[in-house]
Amino acid sequence: MSPEGKAYLDRFYSLLEKLPEEERLDAVREIESHIAEGLAHGQPEREILARLGDPRKLARAYRSEYILENNQGRTFKEKLALIGFYCTTGLLSVTVVPVLAVIAYGFAFCAVLIVAAGILRTFGATWINMGITPDHQIPTQWSIPVAVIVGGIIGGIAFISRKYLRKYLAFQSASYRKTLPGSGKTFAD
Template sequence: MNKQEFLNRLEALLQNMPEDERQDILYDYEEHFQNGTASGKNEAEIAASLGSPQTIAKEIMASYQVAQAAKEASPGNILKAVLATVSLGFINLVFVLGPLLAIAGVLFALYSVALALIAAPVVMLADIALPANLSRVLSRIFTSMISLGTGLLLGIGMISATRWIIYVFLKYLRFNIEIIKGE
C-alpha cells in the first residue's frame, strides 16, 4: 500500500466524522509519511509499520462516538458509541453489551413501575361506582394521591438516575477504549 492508498482508505473509513476533524487526523498520517520519506523509507514500508487503516479507524471512531454521546446523550448516539466500542474487539460483546443490557433492563422495569403508579389513579377513580359512600370515595382519593405522588417521585428520580447512569456508562466506555486494543 502506498501513501495515497493508505490515506484514501483511512479517509473513507472516517466518513462519519466532521470534515475538519477528519482532515486533522489525516494530516497526522500525511505528516508521518513525509517524515518517514525524509528519513529514507519508502511509502510501502511506512504504511506497513503504521498498521492497517481499519485498526486505526476503529479506534478513532470509538473515541469519537463516545465523545459525541457524552456531548448529546441521545439513544442513537449511545447506541453508536456502544457499537463502535464493541467493534474494537470481540471481547467487548461481553464487557459492553452485557452491562448495557442489564442496565437497560433495570431502567425499563423501574420506569414501568413509575408509569403504573402514575396511571393507577385514573383507573381507581374512574372505577368508583356512583352512588358510592363517602368513606369509600375518600379512601380511593387518598390511595390515588399516594400512588400518584410515589409514581411522580420515582419518575423524577429515575430521570436524574438515568442521566447519571449514562454519564457513568460513557465513562466506562472511555475506560474500556483505553484498555482494549483493536486487534
C-alpha cells in the same frame, strides 16, 4: 512518500467519509505526520504502515472518538454505529457494553413505569398490584410514595450503569488511541 503510503492515506481518507471535511483532513494530516516522523527516524515505510494497522480499524477509531467528543445531535444510526464499534473491539466489550446498556436503559424505562403504576393505582387502577408478597399488598394510599422510592432506586441503578457505560466507552477509545504511533511514544523508543 511512496505510492504505497499515498494509497494508505487515500484509503484512510475515504473511510472517514462520514466525518466533516475538516475532521477528515486533520486525521489524515496526523497520520501523515506519524509516517513522516517514522521516515525521519530511518524506519521503512512498510513497517510504519504495518504498525498503523488496517486503515479501516484506524478510521473506525477516529470516527468513534469524533462521535464521543461531539455528543450533541447524535442520530440513532450514529449511536448504533458507535455501539457496534465497541462490541467488536474485544471479548470483554461484547459482554460489558450490552449488559451495561440493558441495565442503564432498561432500568430507566422500568423506573418510569413503576412511578406511573403507583400513580395509576392511587387513582383507581385496580388491575395494578403492588405487594411485598402475594398475600401482603401495599395499601392504595401508599402507592405513590412506595413507587417513587422503588422507582428512585431503580432509576439510580440505571444512572450509575449509564455513567459507567460512558466511562468504559471513553476508556476503550483512549486505549485504542494509545496504541497509535506518536501518542506519547516516539518512533525512536
